[in-house]
Amino acid sequence: MRFTPRIIAFLLALAISAITVAFLSFVSGTNGSMFFVAGLASFSAAFFLIMYAIEILVYREVTKMHQTIQRLKLKDFSFPRKSIVSDANPLKKLNQEIFVYVARKQQEIDELKKLEIFRREFLADVSHELKTPIFAAQGFIHTLLDGAMDDVKVRDKFLQKAAKSLDGLDALVKDLVALSQMETGEIRMHKEMVDLRLLTLEVCEQLEHKANLRKTLLKIKPDQLAHVWVKADAYRITQVMTNLIENAIKYGNDNGKVVVHFEEEKKHFVISVRDNGPGIPSEHLPRLFERFYRVDKSRSREKGGTGLGLAIVKHILSAHGSKISVASKVEKGTTFSFKLEKAD
Template sequence: MAKGFRRSYRFAIKTSIYVSLFLTGISAVFLIIHDAYSEWALLLYGFSCFIFSFLIIQYRVEAFIYKKIKKIYENVSMLSATPLNPEQVTTDMTSLSQEVQKFAEGKKLEIEALKVRDSYRKEFMGNISHELKTPLFTVQGYIETLLDGAMKDKNVRKQYLSRAAKGVERLVYIVQDLDMITKLETGELSLKPEVFNIVEVVQNVFDLLEMKAAKKNITLTFETPYAPVWVKADKERIQQVMTNLIVNSIKYGKNDGTTEVSIEDHSKKKIIIRVSDNGEGIQKEHIPRLFERFYRVDKSGSRKEGGSGLGLAIVKHLLEAHKERIFVESTYGMGSEFSFTLKKAKKL
């Protein structure tokens, strides 16, 4: 009872009592002067004044507050996901202040989120501008040099055209990777799940990247029995995930280092595949943003290694498309481990 007895009613009741007592007192004086005093009539008159005053005061104050607060809501309505209902605003100032505080906190969180997104957007635009600008200017420079007369020399012409072709190739990689991420986000890129041996996929990726690892004298090891491990997923996309993770491991691995792949049981229905290295590692503040497009841990050195800057972003989107998760563990100066899950399957 006490809980439901709002402060708005206390305000209205007290004000109504004051008004009623005042009117009743005036009426009593008037009746006494005219010798028409009646105790019951006076009480009835006082009670009627109280009820009438209470209803008028309660209604008017609620309407007044709602009208004023509604203007505040309207001023920020562009950020509001839910409209203001009259039931939300009463003369109960505690409830009213709670509603306004809740609204203000919600808007504050929205504004902070928008600021973060805007910061990411600016950084993303700067990154993509840099990634596209470098190969474009490279291609432009070689072509302009050839047009200025260098193409008359056969050896120079072949060398410059070869370098320009590499710049165009990098542009193609960036555009293709961006196109893939966009299709994954919009659901346009459909997966083709099949049952396959994940051990065979890892070995194929090792064969493809053996020469790349040899340039830094990095040893590729597979700490898993050669018995087949059957999974159900899109084989081509999972091979791309493995390739991107191992390429990333080689890129940031130290000379004479090791990149190791292992496969373990994660649960009754899933396995977990780990790609670990003893490279430079990743500082903690960078880990939450590793899978953003074009995000670079090393803003200068990593670009020397080439690539589109979208490898980990593609890995994340491909695994999310499979409804799987990816995990990262890293100790700066000691190495990193990327792991992801896949559904087990029986051999057909």
């Protein structure tokens, strides 16, 4: 037999009615009609009071608690703010407290799981990135030691390749150290007045040789804006501009164009670096600033780089109180944009 709130209320009310009639039987002068009225009144009052207490105050809230547990199992953490109100019902308060507590703990667990996955991926990526130049240099040097050193042309060629691999390893280690220091706050930004237009012009001059090799036109706009004074760390912002412009040259099309555009706002300058290259598929954009993430791994390795450039750019701009955004369309090109505070 299933005990519903109605059946429980009925049985308890019947028991109370019987006890009431039993007590009345000891009172002299009571007749049958009085027994009937007293029994019916006590039964009705007890039934509805017990029904309300069980159904409204207990049963419904216990059912809600069960539903809450089911939602938590399904990781449904949506909880309307309107429902979080002070209530005299302790079961309702308990239900809300359980839900909020478990939801927070589950979110913490999910975050820890994500960090653990990220840690494993990062260690695997670092191992792979370090292994590549080490094995390359090791192979060239062992080949020389096995007898190829006697051939002057082979010796010079292999030594140059080994040196190139070790230079790449050095750059990777330096980027890893810099990124780690930025994440832990060891590197602080030394902000000063910087003419970003002049700085960008110097970066373009340094990258002019690479641009000429790909017949890429470098352009700074608008022409009428003589100076772009911002509050920034000159060295770190140079890293940002170098990375963005170099990437635009490296991954753009031959005979392409890279445009650095400055737009003046009331308190900021908006800086964008745009190319007319092959673009980036939309599914890659959310992960573009992750460490070692490459859109086309084989193509990226051919063109060099540590795979940490955009991650470093993101942290430098974050330390400047800015965020970098990217917009791209396949076969149309890619645009990286960020803001910097104007200098007084």
